[in-house]
Amino acid sequence: MEKKQQRLFNAAHDLFLTQGFKATNISAIVAGANVAVGTFYNFYQSKTDVFVQVYNAENDRVKRAILANVDFDQAPNPLIKTILKQILDQSANNRILQEWFTNAKLNGIIAKTNALTVENSFIYATLVTLIDRWLAAGLLKPTMTKSRVLSLFNALTVVDFHQSELQTDDYFQLLGDLIDAILLKILK
Structure with a gap:
């Protein structure tokens, strides 16, 4: 730069x-x-253009900081919940990250801009590593393949990209419930 x-x-x-x-x-x-x-x-090109770039950098910085302090040897359920709680806590105290939850227009622009880069993200790479560890440790149900587990977690990304369209008073509870359901489905 x-x-x-x-x-x-x-x-x-x-x-x-x-x-x-x-x-x-x-x-x-x-x-x-x-x-x-x-x-x-x-x-x-605009204030929105610079904001999206700032948002992406801030989002990546916060996720890296969170993951640097997580014990990856935890069982999957508390591990995913710890990561999610940290992300939500960090977002609650960060005006840049709050825009994802409070500004539907920016949410849509960020989602559209980033839709093709999710698989290249740091959090996605971490998720792939976790799934590989869970497979190697025999923690996943026999019917669960790596691609199937990734598809389930990718569905959360779609939900998150469209969270402003959901009619709920507690988005974070909904997200937690969906994660619980996914973990119940994939873990032995």
Whole structure:
């Protein structure tokens, strides 16, 4: 990333983190980066464009931090619940990540932008590693193949991408219930 682009990215990150998406504008981003407005458009098409890039970087950073502190030798059920709880806790205290849950328009844009990159994500790679470990340890039911288990967890991604369309007062409880059901289905 070029120096000016990095300064813009850092300023946008700081502003989105402290003010949220709605309260942040391009003028404040360029002022924070100490560049001209035209420079912003050399690197980003819009405030939404820079937000999606900031969101993706923040999301990856938080997931890496969470997974660095998780005991992967736990049984699958508490392990998945620990990871999910950490992700939800980190999101609750992070204005950038909160936009996924509170801004349906941004949620849709992020989902559309990232739909093709889920399989390349850090969390997906970690899930594949976990499933391999569970298979090797004989923790999965005999009818469960790696691809079948991945498909079940991938379905959660689809649910998450469309969570603003779900009619529920407690999305996090719903997500927890779906994970419980998947684990009940796949584990011995």
